[in-house]
Amino acid sequence: RVPVLAIVGRPNVGKSTLVNRIIGRREAVVEDVPGVTRDRVPYEASWNGRAFTVVDTGGWDPDARGMAQRIAGQAEIAISLADAVLFVVDAAVGITDADEAVVRILRKADKPVVLAANKVDDARTEAEAYSLWNLGLGEPYPVSALHGRGSGDMLDAILKAL
Numbered sequence: 327r328v329p330v331l332a333i334v335g336r337p338n339v340g341k342s343t344l345v346n347r348i349i350g351r352r353e354a355v356v357e358d359v360p361g362v363t364r365d366r367v368p369y370e371a372s373w374n375g376r377a378f379t380v381v382d383t384g385g386w387d388p389d390a391r392g393m394a395q396r397i398a399g400q401a402e403i404a405i406s407l408a409d410a411v412l413f414v415v416d417a418a419v420g421i422t423d424a425d426e427a428v429v430r431i432l433r434k435a436d437k438p439v440v441l442a443a444n445k446v447d448d449a450r451t452e453a454e455a456y457s458l459w460n461l462g463l464g465e466p467y468p469v470s471a472l473h474g475r476g477s478g479d480m481l482d483a484i485l486k487a488l
């Protein structure tokens with residue numbers, strides 16, 4: 327069976343943009359309006375000759391109700407079905423309460439986690455990414471899903487986790 331990577335994180339951190347970067351195609355829907363990716367959407371990917379499935383999830387607002395709560399539930403299901411998790415945060419914004427809530431759920435899930443500090447478009451933002459060691463999830467990988475910066479190192483770490 328091909329290993330499965332779930333991509334989780336709160337809305338608008340760039341999960342779908344990162345999915346497109348990983349699969350090398352523009353198939354996941356990227357939106358300026360949060361909450362566009364609703365369910366678990368699988369995509370076939372490969373890196374260094376190893377195939378894996380990437381599952382994009384909708385935005386994860388732990389305090390949400392109604393539709394948004396359903397989206398959060400989908401992310402939790404995605405984690406339970408995955409072999410490893412790519413947790414995406416926005417390094418330009420920093421850690422929010424919603425991010426912290428996701429971290430708690432990740433700890434409980436006890437799956438290998440790769441931490442992506444997205445929106446590190448230039449060297450200036452990189453210092454921000456390294457403060458994410460504090461989350462206790464291991465090495466933060468600074469990436470720019472938009473420009474591709476840092477994605478090779480992140481993908482190497484993903485292969486090790488899968």
Ligand code: GDP
Nearest residue numbers: 337338339340341342343356357445470471472
């Ligand atoms: P999602 O809700 O987590 O799936 O986030 P999206 O992938 O839909 O992206 C949300 C917004 O962030 C869009 O406007 C993207 O263009 C933008 N974005 C994503 N990745 C980056 C990045 O690396 N750098 C910058 N500057 N913007 C990004």
Ligand code: MG
Nearest residue numbers: 341342355363
């Ligand atoms: Mg999305």
